[in-house]
Amino acid sequence: xxxxxxxxxxxxxxxxxxxxxxxxxxxxxxxxxxxxxxxxxxxxxxxxxxxxxxxxxxxxxxxxxxxxxxxxxxxxxxxxxxxxxxxxxxxxxxxxxxxxxxxxxxxxxxxxxxxxxxxxxxxxxxxxxxxxxxxxxxxxxxxxxxxxxxxxxxxxxxxxxxxxxxxxxxxxxxxxxxxxxxxxxxx
Numbered sequence: 001x002x003x004x005x006x007x008x009x010x011x012x013x014x015x016x017x018x019x020x021x022x023x024x025x026x027x028x029x030x031x032x033x034x035x036x037x038x039x040x041x042x043x044x045x046x047x048x049x050x051x052x053x054x055x056x057x058x059x060x061x062x063x064x065x066x067x068x069x070x071x072x073x074x075x076x077x078x079x080x081x082x083x084x085x086x087x088x089x090x091x092x093x094x095x096x097x098x099x100x101x102x103x104x105x106x107x108x109x110x111x112x113x114x115x116x117x118x119x120x121x122x123x124x125x126x127x128x129x130x131x132x133x134x135x136x137x138x139x140x141x142x143x144x145x146x147x148x149x150x151x152x153x154x155x156x157x158x159x160x161x162x163x164x165x166x167x168x169x170x171x172x173x174x175x176x177x178x179x180x181x182x183x184x185x186x187x
Contacts, residue, residue, distance in 0.1 A: 003053035007167065010044035014167075020114075032109040036121065039114060045160060045167050048109055051121050054158060054168040056104050059127065063099050076162070077170035084173055088133055096136045101149075102129035110155070118161040120171065125154050 029035035039046035054076065061072035062085055073082055088095050104127055111122040128151045132144030144150070152175075159171035 003057065004165075006047075006050055006053055007045075007165065010040075010047055010050045010167070013044040032112050032121075035112045035114075036109055039112065046112065046119075046121075051109060051123065051158065051168060052107050054166070055107050055123055055125060055156065057166070058156070058170050059102050059104055059125070063102050063129070066096075066098050066100070076166045076168075078159075081170055081173055088175075094135055094137045095133055095142060097133050098131070098146075100130035102127050102131075105151070116159075118159045120157050120159050121168065122155065122157045125156065127152050127154065 029038050033048055036046045036048050036051065040048075040050075044050065058073070058076045061076055062082075065073040065082055066086065070082055086097055088097050104125060106126040108124045109121060110124050111120075113120045113122075128149055130144075130146065130149050131152050132146055133142040134140065134146075135142055155174045156170050157172040158168040160168055161171075162169040
């Protein structure tokens with residue numbers, strides 16, 4: 001089943017209007033994945049595969065936005081987040097984080113909050129791709145490598161507040177580089 005078909009089926013099986021996710025949440029799940037699976041019995045949008053598909057789509061849209069086409073990212077994320085992903089703190093907007101050909105190696109569902117309005121899912125990602133920071137004014141390389149792929153991590157919080165074709169939207173982002181230094185390709 002394709003990601004698109006999976007999302008369409010999940011949206012068709014969403015909770016009826018007026019029913020809160022917290023009302024159907026068992027709260028006894030031992031892990032975030034178990035909680036998501038339990039919730040997916042009442043609303044398939046919580047299926048871990050649907051959440052994973054959202055992450056893959058958002059990572060691809062992030063890479064596309066690096067080169068200026070923000071439309072795909074805007075469809076799957078809150079508008080203010082692109083600036084956080086593309087411009088690291090410090091030196092205003094002259095520094096730019098560039099990602100090329102990012103591949104999602106693994107996702108780990110860390111938390112599902114059915115009490116939040118809208119409900120949220122927090123996902124840790126392990127990625128591989130070319131990742132570097134450059135000064136856009138001078139094109140000087142500030143960090144990373146333009147030529148070598150590395151592994152890097154991130155944690156994104158998704159909110160269940162999007163349209164039918166993208167019900168989960170990226171609501172918050174965190175770069176986990178301090179916790180997990182990148183490794184050269186092949187390591």
